[in-house]
Amino acid sequence: MLRYAAAMRAVIYVRISRDATGEGLGVERQRRECAALAAAREWTLIDTIVENDVSATKGGRPGFARLLGLIDACAVDVVVVWAADRLVRRLVDLEDVIARCERSGVKLATVSGDLDLSTDQGRLVARILASVARGEVERKSARQKAAYAQLAERGLPHHGGRTRPFGYLDDRVTPHPQEAPAVVEAYSLILAGGALGEVGRRWRSLGTHPALWRSSSSVARALCSPRYAGFREHNGEVAGPAAWQGLVAEETWRAVRDILTDPSRARPPHARRSLLGGLATCAVCGGPIEGNPRHGQPGYRCAEGHHIHRRAAGVDDYVTSIVLERLSRNDARDLLGAHDRADVAALSTKATALRTRLEVLATEFADGTLTSAQLRAATERLRTKLADVEQQIADAGQTSALTPLVTAQDVRAVWDELPLSQQRAVIDTLMTVTLQRSGRGARRFTPDTVEIEWKSGPVTSSL
DSSP, X not given: OOOOOTTXXXXXXXXESOOSSSSOHHHHHHHHHHHXXXXXXXOEEEEEEEEETOOSSSSOXXXXXXXXXXXXXXXXXXXXXXXXXXXXXXXXXXXXXXXXXXXXXOEEEETTEEEOTTSHHHHHHHHHHHHHHHHHHHHHHHXXXXXXXXXXXXXXXOOOSSSOOTTBOTTXXXXXXXXXXXXXXHHHHHHTTOOXXXXXXXXXXXXXXXXXXXXXXXXXXXXXXXXXXXXXXXXXXXXXXXXXXXXXXXXXXXXHHHHHHOTTOOOOSSOOOSSSTTXXXXXXXXXXXXXXXXXXXXXXXXXXXXXXXXXXXXXXXXXXXXXHXXXXXXXXXXXXXXXXXXXXXXXXXXXXXXXXXXXXXXXXXXXXXXXXXXHHHHHHHHHHHHHHHHHHHHHHTOOOTTHHHHTOSOHHHHHHHSOHHHHHHHHHHHEEEEEOOOOTTOOSOOGGGEEEEETXXXXXXXX
């Protein structure tokens, strides 16, 4: 045992990698035993550094950095830890601590026994302990990977991570009563031409995970997750059916994923705040019409030649009335188009069979039945077939921006509830709007200054 002089300055450092309950019980037990050791040695305790739920191998450790600063400043004579692996679990970190302690003359004391880093024997023991700790980290990692793969094979949820999946309760299986409907609504909104920003605002309004949905990219990543279609994901790929029920149909999920991952997907630099901004065109130059508020009133102007300056109210009301009149007709459903729907159930069964065959190939290769060349060739063929089947499923999930309106009993009520992005998508689907000059001194809106060309063919309006 090392002999220390009384009144030596001591710092306690305690750490635990994972605090499952969040109550800090593990680090508190370490602290009590370290404090008892310091009291028994009659050391003067000048600081206690606690790092709870902090890994020694991943990310930064502010407390550890502060401890190194005290050592470098010769502000401490002895560091007290519960065990050496609470301080370091990597040899590179240990060598750094040894070098600093040698320069500063600082000792290391553990509850289970002292280490004198100033002697070759003490350094040898410390290096052995660090190597053992590193080996345990690697063994733990291998066990975890095997356990995760087994969970994926069985379709069971992975309970790691500090944040539960949005849309599900803490068991990660049961749909959340408020969030699950919001997830379903989000898929419908994106398919109907809505914006990710609108989804984020609606999700944030629930107040359960507000910090997660401040960017469109975080919303897109969530909607692309196979979890919501009832699939288990492992290492970035669909591993098979999940043990929980999906919130949306597979075809809906795949259709939305195709939309969100399309490289050509339009991403405007800012959200549109007007109904026709960027949609309507100028009758004089053919350029786009942009929103242009004036004197606190919404308006439109020609973005290129400044040929058109119009108040938005009359134009918006007129275009909206044309849209609602058309979508209220008995033949409105014809606008959706009559196309054969794919047999999604049969396609899903085929996709499952192809994924199973891919797993069998991997097993056969591991058993030595297949060569690497045979595995590559067979895998490429199966993945090509699987991609084709998945695309057919995605195509079956595509819907029109008009769907919620042409199927509604009260078209006006549904229209008023739609977000602006969806209203714009409906107009863009139905028509091209061209604005004429209103004439010098004109104060009243006249319908003949708005030209509408129907994209689905000539349509006569009763307005």
